[in-house]
Amino acid sequence: METKLQELKILLQEANDLASAAAVLNWDQETYMPAGGGESRARQLAVLQRLSHEKFTSAAVGNLLDELAPYGESLPYDSDDASLIRVARQQYDRQVKVPSSLVGELGSHTAQTYQVWTEARPANDFARLQSYLEKTLDLSRRVADCFPGYEHIADPLIDFADYGMKASSVRQVFADLREQLVPLVSAITAQEPADNACLLQHFPEEQQWTFGVDVIKQYGYDFKRGRQDKAPHPFTTSFGVGDVRITTRINEHDLGDALFSTLHEAGHAMYEQGVNPALDGTLLAGGTSAGVHESQSRLWENVVGRSRGFWVHFYPKLQALFPEQLKNVPLSTFYRAINRVEPSLIRVDADEVTYNLHVMIRFDLELALLEGTLAVRDLPEAWHARYEADLGVRAPNDQDGVLQDVHWYGGIIGGGFQGYTLGNILSGVFYQKALEAHPAIPNEITEGKFDTLHTWLKTNIYQHGSKFTAPELIERVTGGPLWIEPYIAATCTECRL
Amino acid sequence: METKLQELKILLQEANDLASAAAVLNWDQETYMPAGGGESRARQLAVLQRLSHEKFTSAAVGNLLDELAPYGESLPYDSDDASLIRVARQQYDRQVKVPSSLVGELGSHTAQTYQVWTEARPANDFARLQSYLEKTLDLSRRVADCFPGYEHIADPLIDFADYGMKASSVRQVFADLREQLVPLVSAITAQEPADNACLLQHFPEEQQWTFGVDVIKQYGYDFKRGRQDKAPHPFTTSFGVGDVRITTRINEHDLGDALFSTLHEAGHAMYEQGVNPALDGTLLAGGTSAGVHESQSRLWENVVGRSRGFWVHFYPKLQALFPEQLKNVPLSTFYRAINRVEPSLIRVDADEVTYNLHVMIRFDLELALLEGTLAVRDLPEAWHARYEADLGVRAPNDQDGVLQDVHWYGGIIGGGFQGYTLGNILSGVFYQKALEAHPAIPNEITEGKFDTLHTWLKTNIYQHGSKFTAPELIERVTGGPLWIEPYIAATCTECRL
Numbered sequence: 001m002e003t004k005l006q007e008l009k010i011l012l013q014e015a016n017d018l019a020s021a022a023a024v025l026n027w028d029q030e031t032y033m034p035a036g037g038g039e040s041r042a043r044q045l046a047v048l049q050r051l052s053h054e055k056f057t058s059a060a061v062g063n064l065l066d067e068l069a070p071y072g073e074s075l076p077y078d079s080d081d082a083s084l085i086r087v088a089r090q091q092y093d094r095q096v097k098v099p100s101s102l103v104g105e106l107g108s109h110t111a112q113t114y115q116v117w118t119e120a121r122p123a124n125d126f127a128r129l130q131s132y133l134e135k136t137l138d139l140s141r142r143v144a145d146c147f148p149g150y151e152h153i154a155d156p157l158i159d160f161a162d163y164g165m166k167a168s169s170v171r172q173v174f175a176d177l178r179e180q181l182v183p184l185v186s187a188i189t190a191q192e193p194a195d196n197a198c199l200l201q202h203f204p205e206e207q208q209w210t211f212g213v214d215v216i217k218q219y220g221y222d223f224k225r226g227r228q229d230k231a232p233h234p235f236t237t238s239f240g241v242g243d244v245r246i247t248t249r250i251n252e253h254d255l256g257d258a259l260f261s262t263l264h265e266a267g268h269a270m271y272e273q274g275v276n277p278a279l280d281g282t283l284l285a286g287g288t289s290a291g292v293h294e295s296q297s298r299l300w301e302n303v304v305g306r307s308r309g310f311w312v313h314f315y316p317k318l319q320a321l322f323p324e325q326l327k328n329v330p331l332s333t334f335y336r337a338i339n340r341v342e343p344s345l346i347r348v349d350a351d352e353v354t355y356n357l358h359v360m361i362r363f364d365l366e367l368a369l370l371e372g373t374l375a376v377r378d379l380p381e382a383w384h385a386r387y388e389a390d391l392g393v394r395a396p397n398d399q400d401g402v403l404q405d406v407h408w409y410g411g412i413i414g415g416g417f418q419g420y421t422l423g424n425i426l427s428g429v430f431y432q433k434a435l436e437a438h439p440a441i442p443n444e445i446t447e448g449k450f451d452t453l454h455t456w457l458k459t460n461i462y463q464h465g466s467k468f469t470a471p472e473l474i475e476r477v478t479g480g481p482l483w484i485e486p487y488i489a490a491t492c493t494e495c496r497l
Numbered sequence: 498m499e500t501k502l503q504e505l506k507i508l509l510q511e512a513n514d515l516a517s518a519a520a521v522l523n524w525d526q527e528t529y530m531p532a533g534g535g536e537s538r539a540r541q542l543a544v545l546q547r548l549s550h551e552k553f554t555s556a557a558v559g560n561l562l563d564e565l566a567p568y569g570e571s572l573p574y575d576s577d578d579a580s581l582i583r584v585a586r587q588q589y590d591r592q593v594k595v596p597s598s599l600v601g602e603l604g605s606h607t608a609q610t611y612q613v614w615t616e617a618r619p620a621n622d623f624a625r626l627q628s629y630l631e632k633t634l635d636l637s638r639r640v641a642d643c644f645p646g647y648e649h650i651a652d653p654l655i656d657f658a659d660y661g662m663k664a665s666s667v668r669q670v671f672a673d674l675r676e677q678l679v680p681l682v683s684a685i686t687a688q689e690p691a692d693n694a695c696l697l698q699h700f701p702e703e704q705q706w707t708f709g710v711d712v713i714k715q716y717g718y719d720f721k722r723g724r725q726d727k728a729p730h731p732f733t734t735s736f737g738v739g740d741v742r743i744t745t746r747i748n749e750h751d752l753g754d755a756l757f758s759t760l761h762e763a764g765h766a767m768y769e770q771g772v773n774p775a776l777d778g779t780l781l782a783g784g785t786s787a788g789v790h791e792s793q794s795r796l797w798e799n800v801v802g803r804s805r806g807f808w809v810h811f812y813p814k815l816q817a818l819f820p821e822q823l824k825n826v827p828l829s830t831f832y833r834a835i836n837r838v839e840p841s842l843i844r845v846d847a848d849e850v851t852y853n854l855h856v857m858i859r860f861d862l863e864l865a866l867l868e869g870t871l872a873v874r875d876l877p878e879a880w881h882a883r884y885e886a887d888l889g890v891r892a893p894n895d896q897d898g899v900l901q902d903v904h905w906y907g908g909i910i911g912g913g914f915q916g917y918t919l920g921n922i923l924s925g926v927f928y929q930k931a932l933e934a935h936p937a938i939p940n941e942i943t944e945g946k947f948d949t950l951h952t953w954l955k956t957n958i959y960q961h962g963s964k965f966t967a968p969e970l971i972e973r974v975t976g977g978p979l980w981i982e983p984y985i986a987a988t989c990t991e992c993r994l
Binding site for chain 2: 013014017020021022024027028034035036037038039040041043044223224226227239240241242243245280281
């Protein structure tokens, strides 16, 4: 059995290495690739994704998994080998249903679409993307249709990202959350919003970059095993436990943009960097679900990075970097500014309270697209209508409307958004558990120390990679299922009301 | 036959796309990859190189080539399809002899070795590399031994890079050249060398970068289909006709370093960018041999970039960028400084006359390593001894001795150096042919215009990619074989004596 297991590991590693190579090509496309490279890049990505999929879903892997099943069950459930066999089985059963040709077609099409989006968004030209998006929708439906018997056509796509969830269960969580959030938003927006003028001065790029890098180094993001670059859309990508990269974009007229996106991506990246090195190169060497991943980005961005204690330590350093802009701004004003709640147009810049309403809009729209009750050509107006209804704001154009997020233009439609809100909820849950174990954490944060928190997260979450499904992990960490109260409590701090 | 040809093209394109993906990963490794990424990168590269090789040498490709041979011969020799079938056959017959496992092992080993070299070179630590290099030598011999019947063990490796050449023919060319160069070097070094103090002032990085970029834009290097980054060792890499990148390194205390390396790499890159787009994604979409490739880098670096006419146009612009450093330096002094001939330690910084002596040392040493007449542990001292004998200089350490060039530390040993000198010789030949067709070229250069020369090169060399072997191309362009006289004549301009 040891030999069989070794054979399996070699086959899986090859599939994984091809997927990592594709991730490098993606990273390059979003950071440094010249415009002329788009056509050949789409082809290269398609080949890599198709081959990775072919290798992973080969009969040889299937046979080895069959043969190894009893052996896997004989090992302790949480051992690396049992987990590898178990998780490979889950993913194999899922991926074997999607033909490699469809994976290749999707890879090629989405790489091309991404390239068009990078030009169409600044040009505010949704029309140029319409036919691309129609094809993406068609391909997304074809992927979903590889899993007949679903309750809702989005279910298989949601399950890819957040194993164990489906449209109806996400809708239930969202309804519960909405019930609590809508009165909160109303109560907040009835008041004068906090003054955020201090953030909207001119902050030169270089110092912004330096400050963000200094903070995430202190968080524990390891630059020997990662780097930060600029990209139109901030993201995290991993090519192995030793190479986990983040990107950011800098707005010289809004200090919050780059800073909180850097803290956000560092959270994702610390999760990936914290995986047990023994799992490197295996399919267990990554975060376990979109929601759990997002819990870490939101934890380091919001729960820590927007807390008063954090700024007790860092605000003097920020003032020293931007003396002209901030010397007359007291900490309390700055703190209220970065926690200002106000319905707005852009998801990634949204405050913690309204953020989930942005997510719900996207989630509902992508379900409608998949169901066929909304046509792609009607999407821009549907977007505006929902923003008016839910948030009371309307973008002056599509650039800040339906074109703002990369997701639909660089991947499938469906399953890409619910993880953000699940992650918000989980960030509250996990942080509460960390505090129960180590009540000194908030004090340490006021001293710029993050070791206790980081170590707790590594021990309880990061090191496991994707050995456990999200429901299993939540159960292990909390002893129960997902619950929204800690998150709601955290978003109701006095400052925000 | 059209269907068969289409099948062949799809298979070859897949192999080519995998090789291009590997090139992206290599580029990333040499430019941006954090140190922690080395281990997984080696694995990823090995998989890509092995799969590309497997795809290319598959029985399916062999059968299609057999079936298509008569069809290929029925088409005009220089048509794209005939050339594709013919060149694929040549390369197939060659590559099929090297097992994919060896290709994978070589890819993985050289990626690891490269990573060690990036640390060992600054630390002047050859000992750390010795066992790696011994394995490289072993692997290189194993590659050569896939081609039994050679006259010299280096012959197959030389033939990979410069088709049609072998150790004995290179030695003959080198002997002819040496006969002319040695007295030239003696005559020059008997005189006081030109004063190059003007180059050795402090020149801030940013302006150096700007100037280099401006020149190569004017040359015709297309930044929409390429980019320049910094790397420890300058190189050019292509991922397709639309994405051809260069790297440079900047020395703030020697103006010549980055400038001439930028012009050099731009020459390589313009060759790759100039390939007929119809060949993109095929195995014809690249330069035809190391020697012809080097002819283009040396042509734009030296024949053009060190000519008086070039500096008549550009020197005032350089002075404007560096007024303090250059305002009191007349053009004639600057021109003599950049053409100063002096035996020195570093190949890439060497003048045009002594450069070939550096190449010959490496060529002879790698032949001795392959023959087994020189052991890796004796290589550092053999290097020093040859530098003393041939150039009268001895490096104070290995960092500027045997560790200076990346070649042996990122690829095989053998076949990597002769192309530089063949390229020097060819740069003289091609430039002479361009002048015969367009005598106005030197005048245009004094006006900063390079269109006529660039267009002649595109028409006669670049567009063909590797449709023709180097000997075929030389015959097409010049009507005869390689000859060294134009190169010797060019290196004997009055300024240099």
